[in-house]
Structure formats: C-alpha cells, structure tokens
Amino acid sequence: MSSCQALLVSAPSSGAGKTSITAAIARWHHRRGLRVRVFKTGPDYLDPMILARASGHPVYQLDLFMAGLDGCRALLAQAAAEADLILVEGVMGLFDGKPSSADLAAAFGLPVLAVIDAQAMAQTFGALALGLQTYRADIKLCGVVANRIGSEAHGRMLAEGLPPSLPLVAALARQTKLALPERHLGLVQAMELPALDAQLDAWADAWGAATQDTHGGLEGLSAAFKPPAGEASAVAQPIEPTLQGRRVAVAQDSAFSFIYPANLDALRELGAELLCFSPLAGHALPACDALWLPGGYPELHAEALRAHPSFFKDLRAHLAANKPLLAECGGMLCLLESLTDAEQRQHPMAGLMPGHARLQTRLAALGLQSLAWPEGTLRGHSFHYSTLETPLTPTAHADNPNGGKTAEALYQHGSLRASYVHHYFPSNLQAVAAFFRGTAP
Known part of the structure; x- marks a missing residue:
C-alpha cells in the first residue's frame, strides 16, 4: 500500500x-x-x-x-x-x-x-x-x-x-x-x-x-502516512453496473450546488450516464430517465428559476411520465407551491409538490441522519434555515445517531422522492440504483 x-x-x-x-x-x-x-x-x-x-x-x-x-x-x-x-x-x-x-x-x-x-x-x-x-x-x-x-x-x-x-x-x-x-x-x-x-x-x-x-513548515511533523489495513480490503470492490444505459440528469449550478463528488462517482460506477445541466444558465432539462435536484440556494435565485422558459414545465413533464426525481433540501423547495425568502418575499415555485416553505433567521435543523428509503437505509445529514408546511404524509422519518431532535421526513409523491436530507449515495448503492432505475417497491 x-x-x-x-x-x-x-x-x-x-x-x-x-x-x-x-x-x-x-x-x-x-x-x-x-x-x-x-x-x-x-x-x-x-x-x-x-x-x-x-x-x-x-x-x-x-x-x-x-x-x-x-x-x-x-x-x-x-x-x-x-x-x-x-x-x-x-x-x-x-x-x-x-x-x-x-x-x-x-x-x-x-x-x-x-x-x-x-x-x-x-x-x-x-x-x-x-x-x-x-x-x-x-x-x-x-x-x-x-x-x-x-x-x-x-x-x-x-x-x-x-x-x-x-x-x-x-x-x-x-x-x-x-x-x-x-x-x-x-x-x-x-x-x-x-x-x-x-x-x-x-x-x-x-x-x-x-x-x-x-520550507513550508510540514517537514518532520509526521512520518510517511499509510492507511492501516483492516478486515475489509481498502481496495474498492467491483460495483454491479445496474444503471447501465440509464441517463440521470443532475442540476448543477449556484442554485443546485450541494453535491458530494462521491455521489457523482457512485452514479457513474453504477453505470449511469450523467447529464449535468444548469437551470440558471437557461439550459433545458436534458432527455433523461431520472433526475436529481440537489440542495443549494433556490431562495437566492427564485426569480431566475421562475423566469426560465421551460424548467418548471420540463419538471412537470418528467413527473407526468412517472420518471424518478430525487429532490434534496433546496431541490425540494424549488418544487413547492411557494418559497418565502429571508426578506419575506414570497416566490411562486414549480407547484409540483403541495406545500410552502419559509426562510427564517435562526437555524431550523442540523444533524447527521439515517433515513429508511423503501429500497434500504441511506445515511446523510440535514442543515437548513427554512421550515416546510405540506399536507403530504411522510413515508418515513430519519433517525439521528447522536439522539438530536432533527429527524427529517421523507416524502413520496408519485415518482418524486423529496426530503431535507442530503444523502450520501455510497452509504447504500443498491438502494440508490433501485430508485434511479425506477424499480421502487
């Protein structure tokens, strides 16, 4: 090694x-x-x-x-x-x-x-x-x-x-x-x-x-580092490419930027073709089989998202075709009926998930999260200043490993899956693959 x-x-x-x-x-x-x-x-x-x-x-x-x-x-x-x-x-x-x-x-x-x-x-x-x-x-x-x-x-x-x-x-x-x-x-x-x-x-x-x-201050501070071996090999095991042939679109710009590189790697290793696009740059939703709207700052770009000539319409067509859409935190807020920003300005949003969110000045939730998807449990975290009101009944609530009060809800609305949780895909590749394949239980 x-x-x-x-x-x-x-x-x-x-x-x-x-x-x-x-x-x-x-x-x-x-x-x-x-x-x-x-x-x-x-x-x-x-x-x-x-x-x-x-x-x-x-x-x-x-x-x-x-x-x-x-x-x-x-x-x-x-x-x-x-x-x-x-x-x-x-x-x-x-x-x-x-x-x-x-x-x-x-x-x-x-x-x-x-x-x-x-x-x-x-x-x-x-x-x-x-x-x-x-x-x-x-x-x-x-x-x-x-x-x-x-x-x-x-x-x-x-x-x-x-x-x-x-x-x-x-x-x-x-x-x-x-x-x-x-x-x-x-x-x-x-x-x-x-x-x-x-x-x-x-x-x-x-x-x-x-x-x-x-000469940089680090010489002599440590000996050569070698990760200690464990019972499991430190060499990554081959991953079955169960998303081979699937095109997964990923919104990626300053409105949708909370993306772990390991999540993108995981989707590629599962065989997916990733189609990254920027709604803020005016890009249309690429032709795809599944879509990921990660977290970010939709509240700072609500007017630009609303002014996009086809973004909300494309999202509606994607869900109408019963294609999987994972929306995390800010990605979820974008899909609501309205979003009120920190200046108390209310912005109409996509209206594809019933409910309204409001930014507040104090932290609303923070903590590591373990969330049971229908396909298996994923790990991740929550960190947001907004609060959500929705008539949807959660399909699950997350557990906090440290016993904290943050326990985010998981919502399923047709082929839409939404939560405040930012998921770490490598924590359960099989569950992620099953969702993006469109084979949810």
Whole structure:
C-alpha cells in the first residue's frame, strides 16, 4: 500500500481559521508542483469548494458515520497512492461531535495540526495547546498554528509558551481583507467569488512567508502516512453496473450546488450516464430517465428559476411520465407551491409538490441522519434555515445517531422522492440504483 505525508488540520472550535489555513497549505504546495489531496471531515459542501480550488483536485468527505470506517480507509488509500501530501480539514473543534475529528485521527493514525485563534491571547495560548495535546492519548498533536496574531513580537511570545514537543509551525497575522464572505449556510460558494484564486494565492504567500525558514513548515511533523489495513480490503470492490444505459440528469449550478463528488462517482460506477445541466444558465432539462435536484440556494435565485422558459414545465413533464426525481433540501423547495425568502418575499415555485416553505433567521435543523428509503437505509445529514408546511404524509422519518431532535421526513409523491436530507449515495448503492432505475417497491 502506498504512503505519503498527511495531516489533519483541526482547532479548539469553529471559526479559528481551519479552512483558510488548510487552503493556504494546499495552495502553497500545489504551486510547488506537489500532488495534493484534501479531504473534509463531516458533512460540508462550502468548505470543500474552496479547498478544491486551492488544491486543484475534488475534495471528498472523510466521515466515519456517512462513509464508514472501510469507506474512509478506501478513500485514504486511493489518495496515498496518488498524492505527495494529504490534508484533512476537521469539523468544529477537535473533540466535538460524534464521530469527531479526533476519532478520525485516531482511527487512521493521522497526525494533527492545531489552528488556534491567538488574537486575544498571550500565555494561555500554550496552556490551550497543551490541553489539546494531552486530552486524548490515542491522537498525536504534532504542531500548532497561531492565527490572527497582532505582531511578530506577539508570535514570539506565543512560541515561548509552548513545550518543546509542540512546535509553533507558523504565526499568521490578522488580515481582515483576506476573510471570505459568509451567508446563512456558511461561506459564500467558490463559484460566486471572482477573486478567489487571487485570494488563495495571497493565503499561500502568507503561509510561505511564515514558514520560509522551514520550507513550508510540514517537514518532520509526521512520518510517511499509510492507511492501516483492516478486515475489509481498502481496495474498492467491483460495483454491479445496474444503471447501465440509464441517463440521470443532475442540476448543477449556484442554485443546485450541494453535491458530494462521491455521489457523482457512485452514479457513474453504477453505470449511469450523467447529464449535468444548469437551470440558471437557461439550459433545458436534458432527455433523461431520472433526475436529481440537489440542495443549494433556490431562495437566492427564485426569480431566475421562475423566469426560465421551460424548467418548471420540463419538471412537470418528467413527473407526468412517472420518471424518478430525487429532490434534496433546496431541490425540494424549488418544487413547492411557494418559497418565502429571508426578506419575506414570497416566490411562486414549480407547484409540483403541495406545500410552502419559509426562510427564517435562526437555524431550523442540523444533524447527521439515517433515513429508511423503501429500497434500504441511506445515511446523510440535514442543515437548513427554512421550515416546510405540506399536507403530504411522510413515508418515513430519519433517525439521528447522536439522539438530536432533527429527524427529517421523507416524502413520496408519485415518482418524486423529496426530503431535507442530503444523502450520501455510497452509504447504500443498491438502494440508490433501485430508485434511479425506477424499480421502487
């Protein structure tokens, strides 16, 4: 099994700068000609868009719940065979959640680089870093990044408070102008940031300047990484192409952008021909056997979707022909009778699913989800600010593995299947294939 350098980039909490630091490291090494593969821990679409641009390669999820231990092992093994450097951006704080970033690091022996927001800290920085290092014996914290420091003297003070076993890899100055804009679901999408590449280069430049004495700062932090073998082979098993000859259309633009690359891979491996199209660009629905409307931001583009000359009509014809349509979160909202945005403007939508949705200022649902389809159980997650009113009776409700209150409904309306859940297709390929084949029970 191949090996390469690997690090998990984590922090004490969200908001410390994990994404920008991970992107800076990826971009700096990518510009030097290294093959960089970046993963994101936990369910997320927005951070991976930024990291994919930084590394020049699609970013996959490493999630012990959605993908499972063997699925994560296979992804890491493939990356180790192709890359010089693997970076894994953690989720929330290092020990937060079940499973946590620390659980992932422990499962695969990934050394951890901690990013700490130091802008309001002095000697306590060292105490916090030491606590992260010693909290669990089954992970290795190999270094620390001090983010948003006020001066070079501030950085030296922080370094002096660290034990010899925990080097300060980099101290990066606070630069408000380099912060990425955010909206209610997180970072603004990469495709909406025309200056993103220049910003990524600026981050990489800052990383290079902060680590110029150590040639990028990563040498010596970890030995060569090799994903540990398990009872199941880390080499993916052949998949029966039960969707061979089926054309699956996938809406893909800034209104429908919440797409795991692993989901597209899964459909291709099942034999489907994928037909990606952009409703916002005025594309008509391609001639297809099945359709996937993923999540995204239909509330930001409701007028453009409504103004499309044929989109809603094409969707109606697709369902009238009894062809499968999977609508997830934002894709589901697009099909309702109306959608009220955050400014309380009501937009008529496709009217193909009875009901109305309304955006609110506070989070409506968040959590990992396990949802029983008629064909079998899929795993995924939920994260939305809208609420839904529909007369439809759910065919199932999801379970939250952590016991949280989020338990999303699954709706079946003719050949339409809809839910707030963002599904991870590799969690049950047979169920996904059966639905898109149109052979639902």
